[in-house]
Amino acid sequence: MAPQSSLYTPSNIVRDLVAGLVVFLVALPLCLGIALASGADLFSGLLSGIVGGIVVAAVSGSHTSVSGPAAGLTAIVAAQIALLGSFESFLLAVALAGAIQIVFGIAKGGALSAFFPSSVIKGLLVAIGVILILKQIPHVVGHDNDPEGEMSFQQPDQENTFTELLTTFAGDIHVGAMVVGLLSVALLVIWDRIPALKKSIVPAPLLVVLLGTGISVWFGGMGEGWSIGTSHLVQIPIAGSASEFIGFLRMPDFTQIANPAVYIAAITIAVVASLETLLNLEAVDKIDTEKRNSPASRELIAQGCGNMVCGMIGGLPVTSVIVRGSVNVNAGGKTKLAAIFHGALLLLSVAILPRYMNMIPLSALAAILLVTGFKLASPRLFKQMWKEGRYQFIPFIVTVVAIVMTDLLVGILIGLGIAVLFILNSNLRRPIHRIVEERASGNVTHIELANQVSFLNRAAIEGMLNEAKPGTRMMIDATSSDYIDPDVLSLIRDFRDNVAPTRDVLVNLVGFKSKYDLNDVIQFADHMTRERQEQSTPDQVIETLRDGNDRFLSGNRINRDLGRQVYATAAGQNPLAAILSCIDSRVPTELVFDLGVGDIFSVRVAGNVVGTKSLGSLEYAVGVAGVKLVMVLGHTRCGAVTASVNLIAEGKDAQSVTGCQHLQAIVDEIEPSVTGLPDSLADRPVDEVEHLVDEIAKQNVLHTVDEILKRSDVIRNAVEDGNAKVVGAMYDVKTGQIEFLETNGLENQERAVTA
Secondary structure: OOOOOOOOOHHHHHHHHHHHHHHHHHHHHHHHHHHHHHOOOHHHHHHHHHHHHHHHHHHOOOOOOOEEEOHHHHHHHHHHHHHHOOHHHHHHHHHHHHHHHHHHHHOOHHHHHHHOOHHHHHHHHHHHHHHHHHHHHHHHOOOOOOOOOOOOOEOOOOOEHHHHHHHHHOOOOOHHHHHHHHHHHHHHHHHHHOHHHHOOOOOHHHHHHHHHHHHHHHHOOOOOOOOOOHHHEOOOOOOOOHHHHHHOOOOOOHHHOOOHHHHHHHHHHHHHHHHHHHHHHHHHHHHOOOOOOOOHHHHHHHHHHHHHHHHHHOOOOEEEOHHHHHHHHHOOOOOOHHHHHHHHHHHHHHHOOHHHHOOOEHHHHHHHHHHHHHHHOOHHHHHHHHHOOHHHHHHHHHHHHHHHHOOHHHHHHHHHHHHHHHHHHHHHHOOEEEEEEOOOOOOEEEEEEOOEEOHHHHHHHHHHHHOOOOOOEEEEEOOOOOEEOHHHHHHHHHHHHHHHHHOOOEEEEEOOOHHHOOOOEOOOOOOOOHHHHHHOOHHHHHHHHHHHHHHHHHOOOOOOOHHHHHHHOOOOOOOOEEEEEOOOOOOOHHHHOOOOOOOEEEEEOHHHOOOHHHHHHHHHHHHOOOOOEEEEEEEOOOHHHHHHHHHHHHOOOHHHHHOOOOOHHHHHHHHHHOOOOOOOOOOOOHHHHHHHHHHHHHHHHHHHHHHHHHHOHHHHHHHHOOOOEEEEEEEOOOOOOEEEEEEOOOEOOOEEOOO
């Protein structure tokens, strides 16, 4: 996480004051509009904005979130006011909702935000952007039939978002307001395109408001078509005196404290406001330029404090609001001082400057929100979500459409529901990780249970257990599981005790914790045994190595209990193969073939050449230990081969160049494979030299295979009797892929292992 900016850094203070001013200009009509849409006094919306800016921001740990009355709560607020019968009873419910939020925050309820899918969060951002575009277009051209804060698809005037646009385009516009709105949009776009203007300390939204107000005053004497009337301007209630201003405040009705309906309303407000806050908080964090994480539980406490204050003085319930937060981020806000300053400006405008604020055209403010909407609904985000696949894109686009076509709360719930269905579907499809090893003595199926195995996974696990054929050996590994549903445990227990014995299936249980009441059981050896070694054929060993490299390439490696294999093989070893590989650190033999302890003999020498000692080791592996396969494993970009090629090309010996007195023996073993050298390697392109060295490394592997068969009677006789094979292979250090080259030095059989 990026370091948090200091609240008192001079440069941050300037940015925050500018951002707070811009947020204030946007929040002013929104507070009024949401109050109007909720069926409450206009002043209650302004009070919520003030409390959200000053009280909530002061307690909050978020640097970018801005709180206030929320459009997502308008339907609930209107319904609860009507249900409780009076606004004062509703205020009591708001205060109680705040107390519930504080308790929820203290109980660390903010941890729920970690479970919100990112696809829904990004869908919320884009949906808000789309709604701002659709809802602000009418206001930009002077069609102000609906309040600014109205964000739902179905509107109070029986129109919807789209029909309102049609009505607007049909000609229901105000020329003067439209000129102000279009000029404001143009100024904002141009300002954002010119770097020098964009970096200036003067915020473009402030100029838009000043320009719009000046034009509005100028149009005042130009007749009804141009003059911008009260219905197209900000409308703050004006108090004639200080006592009248105080009279705007309203107290909750404590006589309703025993009314059950008040508590139901409080719980409803608390739950919905908390959900909306957590989602909006996550969304604002996503667009924070410094990528800071806000403490969610502390935010709930802050919102609870704000709602308690709102309930006590006559305000609407507050939440973190994505519109205000996104405007704050886009305006350059760095710390929560911006939110506090916006609240202070709201208080100032209501108490001292309402007449001047009421001169601001709504179309100028709508232009600011319109441009913000285009920034949120960026086409880049659509492309990004599309590239992330259907499991991200479908919940994302459903969230966008649902929020636009219903309202914020319903749309979010639909988006969360779709995201949960996709998560469940993914979990149902892959509750376990299964790997099947084909062996001569019967297949071994490794089943690794997921971290969380719920009852929803029971059907998939049961189907997998029922697929086990007679003679199968099954390893069920719960090492990584933190929770297994009792129904699943009962299923595994029944399979082990009743089903498996009747089908001649052996079951190993590994990693089951004592709390599961299902002890680990070992019914078969999961390490290399004498029986398994004797039953295997050379071709089966080759296939085992192929399959292991396939798993290595795909990342589906077997989760082996290496500690138990160490203990099990302490008394003896029965490896399947002996592999003569290079000492190169990039070719860890057991890893690239996905093998366990005791599965192979590993002989390593620079250049994978064969000498007296290495040949003796291979003879022991075949003649005494009974391995079925000898593999010579070379690799691309081999340092030993490269050095040998350079020494041979220059006619030098290893000791004179490197000082290593025994290194020449390796060069001598590689030299028979060095053919087709150009006159000078120094003049050749790097790619050409690399290809040449890789081809010589491959020929060196084939040469070593032939030398093993020529020099060792024991290995040659085992091959002729069909008890063993000698093969060559090449490992690609760039891809991890192994290419099998030749069998027994006689068959020129090439087969590449594909990922």
